[in-house]
Amino acid sequence: MEPMTQTATDPLVIGSRSYRSRLLLGTGGFGRLEALTEAIGASGTQLVTVALRRVDAAQRGSLVDVLDAAGVELLPNTAGCFTARDAVLTAKLAREAFSTDLIKLEVIGDERTLLPDAVELVAAAEELVAAGFTVLPYTTDDPVLARRLEDSGCAAIMPLGSPIGSGMGILNPYNIGLIVEQATVPVVLDAGVGTTSDAALAMELGCDAVLCASAISRAQDPVAMALAIRAGVEGGRLAYGAGRIPRRRYAEASTPDAGLPDFGS
């Protein structure tokens, strides 16, 4: 029983930080702040993303106050940046705004798919690590790029399962498995989760955590989906620790042949 218990309770460690929950929640897509608060509670998350945008005098309610009241830590992102220069400046502004060295580094290379720009991403990661940030890069499912990001000092690797908000799940489980195999920092499956099974698969593949936004915030019942995906993350983590049986081409009887009666012909 000990390995199971260990897998179920060992914390997620990112840099110098430690979390019980292995589900990170994106705050985008929730219509009301109350709905966000309820989903945070249901998800059990301890770490949620926030973004920076120009102040809007018409804005009602303070997002930061709501998140502080929910007791979660903030993970600012650089969403919307297309160059290393913009991402680095946005990260520095986020550090000022939220008093944290954590940054979810996004450098987008294509508007339609929102896929990361690998060259700009590595450049930004190197600069931010040098500036003392704890960098969590949103990246493609390319194991070589993942290694480059880890080598540049990133505190975690966050490969996509499929494009942001697509809900297509994990398109290349083989690559995610390779990234997990080689990584010495946590691997967080980021983007593409559509429902519980996607999150469970990520964890079964050995990912250390899952970051989920749209799948929860845009579900018909976000609180129910937060509960479901939380269960998927926890179940997948347990299954990873439990050690699944190998796949085989043909059946292997689970009932012994010995003692089989002979009823004649």
Add this chain to the structure above:
Amino acid sequence: MIAVNGTPNALVQPGSTVRAMLDLLGVDTDARGVAVAVDAEVVPRPEWPSFVLADEARVEVLTAVQGG
């Protein structure tokens, strides 16, 4: 003229401080989640009361929104 968040703003006079500009815009300067850049450089919060805006300065005033 000084541009604030992409729009020329005649109310923000050259020579005024970042802090004065934020007051003019009605931004709660005590609230967490606010950051200011002038000409693509971060202005740290402790410098808001003393940082003087030059004419033609491009100012970005950012705050926390849901996302990611």
